Amino acid sequence: MVGDLSPSWNESDWIVVCTACPYRAADLGYERLPPLFWTTRVGDLEVWAWNRDHLVFLNKFLNGEPTDRDAYGWFGAYVPGVWQRQRARIVKAIRDRLLVA
Secondary structure, three states: OHHHOOHHHHOOOEEEEOOOOOOEEEEEOHHHOOOOOEEEEEOOEEEEEOOHHHHHHHHHHHOOOOOOOOOOHHHHHHOOHHHHHOHHHHHHHHHHHHHHO
């Protein structure tokens, strides 16, 4: 169970913001998060993000931009290696999504 991995998974620091309606949810722990904001297939990989801010972070991280001051900076350690190896294709998919959102 993911919740057993680290005490930080239970911290209420997640915020969910809908880009199409006024829905907002704050102070959520990892186990109370709603379904993913974004998922797509890039070749044989499934790439996902919890919310728009997480998606922006992934774009910066995979582009090699500094993320140490980003709210999701800590998440860099959890970005799958296969995503990092396929960064150009994934960044293109992320940018396409960000232009639409």
